[in-house]
Amino acid sequence: MFDPLPTPAEMAAWDKSAVRDFGLKAELLMENAGAEALCVLRKAYGPLAGARVLLVAGGGNNGGDAFVLARRLLDEGAEPLVLHTRPISGYRAAARYHLDLARRAGAACHHLPPGRAKSALCACEAPDILVDGLLGTGMSGELSPEALTLVQAMNTLGENCFVLALDSPSGLDGLTGQPRPEAVRADVTVAFHAPKLGSALPQAAPFVGTLVPRAIGLPRAVMDAAPPRQVLLTERLFGLLSAPAAELHKGRAGHVLVLGGSEGLTGAAQLCALAALRAGAGLVTVGCPRGVLAEVKAGMPDIMALGLGHGMAWTPDCMDSLIPTLGRYDAVVIGPGLGRNKEAADFLALFPKAFDQSFDLGWAVPCIYDADALYHLAQNPGIMKELPQDAVLTPHPGEMARLLGMGMGEVQADRATAAHRFLATHPQVLTLKGAGTLVGQGDLLHLSPIVAPNLAVGGSGDVLAGVIAAILARGVNPLHAACLGVYWHGLCGLALAETFPARGNLATEIAHALPHVLKEHAPC
Template sequence: MINNQIANQLYRPSQVRELDRVAIEERGIPGFELMQRAGRAAFELLLECWPKPEKLHVFCGSGNNAGDGYVIAALAVRQGLPVQVIYLGDPQKLTGDAQLAYGHAIAAGVPCQPFGEDNSLQTGVVVDALLGSGLHGSVREPFGKAIRQINSSQLPVLAVDIPSGLCGDSGAELGLAVQADATVSFIGHKRGLFTGRGPALCGEVFFDSLDVPADIYQSQQPVAQLLEYDRLRQQFPPRRRDAHKGDFGHLMVIGGDSGMGGAVMLAAEAALRCGAGLVSVATRPEHVPALLARRPEVMALGVNSGQELVQHLAKPTVLVIGPGLGQSPWSQQLLQAALGCDLPMLLDADALNLLAQGPLSFSSHNNDRVITPHPGEAARLLGVETAALQKDRFSAAQQLVNQTGAVTVLKGAGTLVCDGENTTICTAGNPGMASGGMGDVLSGVIGALLAQGLAPMDAAQLSVYLHAAAADKVAEQQGELGMIASDLFQPLRDLFNEGTG
């Protein structure tokens, strides 16, 4: 039915429509046959998720997405399941394959009724076949009312191809959108399903290629990829038996202004747990005793100024600057000193906020740099509002690369990793990660991989995945609520040791 390579490729909605056109017009697959395949795939998935639904409520719009819904309804009737189609727009005005699907449903005896405020959604499963991925602009009425009715029903929802109201290109919510429990995507994954509002609205995402010929995908270049752990893991080979700590780099974490010493400690310990050979911390002198008491393996350096830091920058091979850095004159001096050296570097948190304020610049003699902004930090760097940035995270990540020259990790649901030519999306992770210090741990992980010689893009991608996968292990064992950043240390170490023999 599918292969992993196709399932991991992400496209713009317009590209998926072109793949559909090629399959129909150039490969001779009748459009209605593809629609029937889509309807059957969705119906079979529905029964896998909800094996004995009391009733199916199929909401149909006025396009090909509606055609999929009518096929689903006909299949339900033929299997003896109670079903009703609730349509918006006159089904008599449907055209093409959608019209054929409507006639197919009527011939099967599917009861159809127009949308109204009195539609009964008391039990069963809702099928969302209202609006497809071609939606532009905000959802209009009466579709808005239908979406609100679906969401307020609290019934499980299967979205056909995409939740109605979600932008398949950017992942933005177009005014309002269906909150689905599962989404089945056809022929090619739309990139907006996996970032922005996509992860929250789609539920679990499934894919079916509808058995279109594999060679049709040569007509479209994917615009993004889902992170592939197996491929990334190959970038991290087993250690030689005669290895020593010098083989795995010396990472220095810089930050920890007054009251924020924990941030650098989290980053430093994460780096140790992920294999950095040596880890040092440059921080406020008052934090040194606590850091040494917690983790004596870390070399803790108290520095009072950027000038003091400079004398220590000859030893590390990689820098991580930003965790707990603050925005004081001390913070600015340390950032200026770090930016003045020609080392691979990760910048996070207040390092990015200080850069956004100026006058420090991101100019560099090399391109071995990674930035890891959350949406607020990214918005400050680009001089836009956070809400505006979140409406098109793909564009924002590309702009950040163009502005800084650094591999960009745009954090959030559906974290993006972009180097200007390639963009990948992480689908692992969970809401338990929404707690202080998680970003500091990620910075330490990426820094550790940079120290061990991975290229910035590879280090960022593998770290983002493993960081999220570690959080998923914690959630599976202990639940999401109450997860703290240091909970990730042991599962991170376990994940890094898998398969290293």
């Protein structure tokens, strides 16, 4: 269901373990990397015969990968020219081995002299293909003045040719996905063995281009011995959803309760309920103050409504009406349109205790805290301590900032660190929404590779909460339900981009896209 997403340090440790503990030769891993780079280049660019290929090779393993690729390009009938940043005598071990092989095979290899690297690069005949083998994932800190000059020159050349980056665009921070301060802008990046964390983050997309991971022969046991703290969501998550049985009826397809809606704020609860139905829930009930019952039900014949309390607001007597019904439901969402007044805060404060009572009665109902529920949790952190460990929290960056007591800019600057900070003190499932949504519990983060601007519309988060609830209601564990919900929701955004390329879609259309996306991607 997930692919590894190591940090540069984790990847370096895997490489070292493969050589030290398994006896693999570094020369073999480098050969495999160059071979895979050729396959990716051939598929992305097309026939290579006659193509002028300029390869910029740095002083480390990334340069060694470029030497392998240059040698193999000769076999394709291409015309490779390698410009390397170290003198030949400065290369060691596997990189030197492959530099010598490339030269013996006939590849033109020339040293880029310090201080004249930019002029030498710009003096080359305009290439058809530019290969970035300068730094890869091994860089740390800001680019040196010499490296920055090279990156700028490569970007100038790259404006008129195809650009392939080996492992990671030079200048891109492998942890944060930010340029330091500039990075090569590639059309395609081939990631050896696995994408690195920084390359998979949405802010890296203008530099990475299309990210193509390719295996290079590292044993699975290497990863199992030192698993990464981040993984990437994949389409395999749809395997959690089994094909519907012929005898399935609505009572066995999951019953979702949405607790939300208040005066003037009923649309959020309606969207959440609609999404739960479109994601396959057999039954959906919206629980709301009795005074807004008609407004919640209006125009939605497919949902049931449960009037709570006696007025227009969420008051403690709403809880008295709710507790006897909790055994009916397979999943609960609380928060969409709940409101931010004191009455809603008082109601939410009673909610964990109500769930404790339901557990005592044998009703283990998973719950999602969304929207206004998260606002009240931030205002009253004591409630957080009472939440069950399998609760799912779905904050957007602003809500995450309130929960952590920090600025939204700080959250967005390093979303992974913000998520880890929250998870270090909270055992629940966190879903940090936004481009590159993060789902986490404990030490492990799950990153969505999907960036879909069509999801940037009011009500999109309510739809996501409904999707996750429908999956929970099928009996999927909360962490996996959140991961699948995020991935499915993201694919809906991509699908809507086909119809609405300039955006303009509604949140209801995200919900209506759910079964169509499932048809295209689910194994059933």
